[in-house]
Amino acid sequence: MTALQEHYAQCEELLRARDRDLWLACLFAPRDARPHIHTLYAFALEAADVSAKVTQPLLGEMRLQWWIDALEGVAAQGEGPRANPAADALIDTIERFALPRAQFIDLAEAHVFDLYDDRMPSWAALEDYCRATASAPLRWAAHILGADLRAPSARAFAEAGLALGLTRIMRALVQSPQQEKFLPDEAFADARSDARDDGLRRALKEMRTRALAHYDEAGRLAADLGAARAALLPCAIVPLYLERLAGSDYDPACLLGEPSPLRRQWRIWRASRGIGL
Numbered sequence: 001m002t003a004l005q006e007h008y009a010q011c012e013e014l015l016r017a018r019d020r021d022l023w024l025a026c027l028f029a030p031r032d033a034r035p036h037i038h039t040l041y042a043f044a045l046e047a048a049d050v051s052a053k054v055t056q057p058l059l060g061e062m063r064l065q066w067w068i069d070a071l072e073g074v075a076a077q078g079e080g081p082r083a084n085p086a087a088d089a090l091i092d093t094i095e096r097f098a099l100p101r102a103q104f105i106d107l108a109e110a111h112v113f114d115l116y117d118d119r120m121p122s123w124a125a126l127e128d129y130c131r132a133t134a135s136a137p138l139r140w141a142a143h144i145l146g147a148d149l150r151a152p153s154a155r156a157f158a159e160a161g162l163a164l165g166l167t168r169i170m171r172a173l174v175q176s177p178q179q180e181k182f183l184p185d186e187a188f189a190d191a192r193s194d195a196r197d198d199g200l201r202r203a204l205k206e207m208r209t210r211a212l213a214h215y216d217e218a219g220r221l222a223a224d225l226g227a228a229r230a231a232l233l234p235c236a237i238v239p240l241y242l243e244r245l246a247g248s249d250y251d252p253a254c255l256l257g258e259p260s261p262l263r264r265q266w267r268i269w270r271a272s273r274g275i276g277l
Helices: 003-018 020-026 034-048 057-072 085-097 101-115 123-144 152-175 177-182 196-222 226-247 261-272
Strands: none
Touching (some): 003 020, 003 034, 003 085, 020 261, 034 057, 057 101, 085 101, 085 123, 123 152, 152 177, 152 196, 152 226, 196 226, 226 261
16 A cells, blocks of 8 residues: 555544544445545544644644645645645645645635634625535535536535535534534524523524525435435435424523434435435
8 A cells, every 4th residue: 555545544534533424425425536535524624623622723723724835835844745644635636636726725714713702793604604614525525526516406515515514513512602603693683682592592593494495405406416416415414413403492402412323324325325315
């Protein structure tokens, strides 16, 4: 095994360890495409995890800037991009498939928001964040699978990413109350100061409604995607989480645990057969 092949294998192991659902979704892509798709998602995970690994925003910005410099081909001091397994595999994939480097940089820059206490100002800003961090990796995977991203049906990947990104934010609220900053300020505009819980529920209900609308639209467009439909599979588990949120009366404190791994696997398998998304 060459060093590059080993780096691709390490990306797969990273993905399998940190997001098994995402790794399972990749199993339905053609074998020769999987290492590259693993690498895309490994990069997205690495960028998303920066805020949890640092104690100061500046340190997080430095980590994200390292990725930006690697993507731009800027020489790094010490460990260069090609010495980092994930970066080496990612740069190889970008070059091999002529993927748009600017979008990878946009993803890294979007995660700077994670590092600070500023609140998301609007629903439009939140959806822009989800497009950069969740829709883009699905579009890259679709490109590798041969999708024509100029076709009207390619909007399915943007819609699926919006549904997935919004759902991830709602799941994160259960793990960390600090994630409430992702709920847009405009969602609380009509909430009384003594009715914070009502405002939170209203914001979550609106977020669920938006996520479900994007999911349904992705499903409507998916029929014309052919083999590239496999790039939508990470979104297949979204309804399981949206059902739990509605069942909790939009109270994140009641969302204990997650749907079982078997249910999640079943949803991904069904979607791979064209049942559902």
